[in-house]
Amino acid sequence: MRVAAADGLVLRSLTIQHEGAGSRRVARVEWHATGSYTALRQWQQAAQQRDPYAALQKLHLQPNGRDSGDGRLEVRMSWLLYLADGPPQWLPAVASRPAMTVAARDPFLPVSRPVAVAPLPMSALPVVLPAPVVPVVPAPELVFVGRLRGLGGGPVVLGRWSDGSLVSLREGESAGQGYRVERLTAAEAELVNTSTQAAIRLALPPEPAFEIR
Numbered sequence: 001m002r003v004a005a006a007d008g009l010v011l012r013s014l015t016i017q018h019e020g021a022g023s024r025r026v027a028r029v030e031w032h033a034t035g036s037y038t039a040l041r042q043w044q045q046a047a048q049q050r051d052p053y054a055a056l057q058k059l060h061l062q063p064n065g066r067d068s069g070d071g072r073l074e075v076r077m078s079w080l081l082y083l084a085d086g087p088p089q090w091l092p093a094v095a096s097r098p099a100m101t102v103a104a105r106d107p108f109l110p111v112s113r114p115v116a117v118a119p120l121p122m123s124a125l126p127v128v129l130p131a132p133v134v135p136v137v138p139a140p141e142l143v144f145v146g147r148l149r150g151l152g153g154g155p156v157v158l159g160r161w162s163d164g165s166l167v168s169l170r171e172g173e174s175a176g177q178g179y180r181v182e183r184l185t186a187a188e189a190e191l192v193n194t195s196t197q198a199a200i201r202l203a204l205p206p207e208p209a210f211e212i213r
Contacts, residue, residue, distance in 0.1 A: 008039035025083040034074050053082040140177050142202050
């Protein structure tokens with residue numbers, strides 16, 4: 001067992017075992033080290049760049065059991081180093097592989113997933129009531145009955161509503177059925193509903209001509 005420190009790493013143990021023969025000769029390297037995650041990653045990348053015939057077989061990371069509060073990790077790696085001249089026929093030609101590049105995102109960082117928002121229960125949703133339907137009441141019909149002069153000499157028109165009730169129309173006065181006489185001329189009587197502002201116009205016949213002999 002050998003202990004060494006370099007590049008922020010502390011090597012705890014190193015074991016090398018030769019296997020195979022001829023073009024299949026390999027050296028199996030088992031090593032145990034501690035250090036920060038950044039230092040371990042940089043060392044692994046540099047090792048694979050320096051030796052294209054090195055293959056990483058196993059990788060195990062865990063917090064440093066001796067002092068887990070300093071952010072250091074404990075790593076165990078198993079490598080295969082191919083010892084033949086050039087890659088054997090049964091091994092892909094890894095010597096011509098392109099240089100490793102830095103990934104756009106660290107695959108070891110935790111993935112932040114969107115927080116699911118639970119839908120509101122039906123009892124918490126606002127209750128939208130439909131707008132009240134205002135019934136449309138048809139305007140009553142008014143027919144001409146006759147005309148006369150009032151006590152002050154002003155014109156008075158006699159009319160009859162559709163329900164059979166008689167009414168005297170005087171300008172500015174109530175005519176029943178919710179209407180008020182807005183304007184009264186020799187040719188027309190205009191009534192306006194005081195609640196809905198609906199208007200009724202009653203055409204008046206011309207006054208009869210009297211001949212004096």
